[in-house]
Structure formats: C-alpha cells, structure tokens
Amino acid sequence: MYQRIRRPIVIFTALLFHLLLIFHLLFSPVIIVFASYKGIVNASFIAFIVILLLSLFFGRAYCSWFCPGCGVQELMSVFVRKKSKNSKALFIKYFIFAIWIGAIITGYFINGFRQIDLTYGMTDVSFERKIILTIGAIVIIVPLTAIFGQFASCKYVCWQAPFMIIGTKIRDYFKFSGLRLKAEAEKCRSCTICNLKCPMNIDVMASVKSQKMNNVECILCGNCIDSCKHKVIKFSIKK
Ligand code: SF4
Ligand code: SF4
Incomplete structure (x- = not known):
C-alpha cells in the first residue's frame, strides 16, 4: 500500500534533482564547507537544519520518501537484487559525518555568521560544473550499490543519515511522539x-x-x- 505512494515520490524526486542538475544545490557537502569559511548561511545550511528538525518527528522517513540519492538506489534495486550487509562498514558514515561537520563548525566558529545568502554557490555555477557535481553523486551511489548491494550508499557513506539518526535518538531519549x-x-x-x-x-x-x-x-x-x-x-x- 505505502509503496504505491512512496516509490513514485522518491523516484520523481531523484529524476527532478538529477535532470534539472540541482542535486548539489541543497545537498552538496562541499558548498556548505566553503560557505562556513566565509561566514555565510547558505541554502544547504538551512536544508540540513530542516532535515535534522524533521527527524525529531519523522525519524529517517525523509531517506526513503524524498531523498534524491535514495531514489537512485530505488531505481537500481530493480536490477540489483543483492542485499548490502550490516557490517562494520555501517560506521564509515559516522567518520565521514564527523570530519565534515567538524570542518563546518570550525568554519563558522572562526568566521561567525556574517550574512545569509541562500543563493551562495547556486547562481555562479557553470553548466559544466553542475554536470560534474551531479555526476559526482551518481559516481558514488551507483558503484557502491552495484558492488555492495541495495541501499549501500545510504548505509555506508551518506553524510545526511547521521543527522537523522541523531534526531531520532534525541526523540527516543526524550520519548517524544x-x-x-x-x-x-x-x-x-x-x-x-x-x-x-x-x-x-x-x-x-x-x-x-x-x-x-x-x-x-x-x-x-x-x-x-x-x-x-x-x-x-x-x-x-x-x-
Ligand atoms: S515474520 Fe514478518 S512478515 Fe512474517 S508474520 Fe512475522 S512480522 Fe509478518
Ligand atoms: S527499512 Fe526495513 S524495517 Fe524499516 S520500514 Fe523499511 S522495511 Fe521496515
């Protein structure tokens, strides 16, 4: 029942973000680091805060219902039938997250929040660079899924997943609905x-x-x- 609604939504999101070459605009782990070292609050800063806040109520539902990267893996799971293992590789995403969030916090700590510019990193990106940034996400997701199995990218390397895991843990700790x-x-x-x-x-x-x-x-x-x-x-x- 739920799959009839969820699958079209998440596949549509994947196609929308990748075909319009806007995947990197909200979810780039790189642009937000550059923004932090200029003291700029950009669109992906807001996006990641929203994802964290949503997880306080919705847990990791964003992953399977709306994430463009998950949509790619959903499409791939039609061909890739192997399941990815729940091995120690699950912890890789926490290392990636710690390094990445550490770099962002350091950036804002040194430079403070100087200005809000939601278009930072969006308007000055050439077409070629958009292609490279979008393909960059595909280059990570597709081989990981093909080699390690379904949803391997979500499980092993997604830099957004720890946000939602933290939100879910906070919710469970405080026993929120x-x-x-x-x-x-x-x-x-x-x-x-x-x-x-x-x-x-x-x-x-x-x-x-x-x-x-x-x-x-x-x-x-x-x-x-x-x-x-x-x-x-x-x-x-x-x-
Ligand atoms: S094993 Fe799973 S699918 Fe089967 S009855 Fe129990 S909960 Fe349902
Ligand atoms: S991820 Fe697995 S356990 Fe969680 S809702 Fe989907 S099928 Fe159920």
Missing part, C-alpha cells in the same frame, strides 16, 4: 517475508519478536508493513 514502527509480536507467524522485503537488510522479524522496532538503519519505507500478510507491523506516532 513521532513516526515509528510498532509491532504486535503475538500475531507474527515467523514467515520472514518482512526480512526479505526490507531494503536495509534489517532482521525485522527479530525486531518484532524482541519488540525493538527502533533500529537506527530503518528508513521507515513501509516495505515490511506492506509485505506482512498478518498485519503485524504498522506505522504509529505514539511513544
């Missing part, structure tokens, strides 16, 4: 279909049985909900 998975373990028939359908290769059945549905890699795509014939799992906004 928000979008999450709930399960009725007693209804589970141990068919493992939910495990097969989870793009993040989470052991959903084990989560159901242990009543721990707050796996940080869950992107709230709803595949497990749609695939469970016994209606064990559902979305909930309750704590």
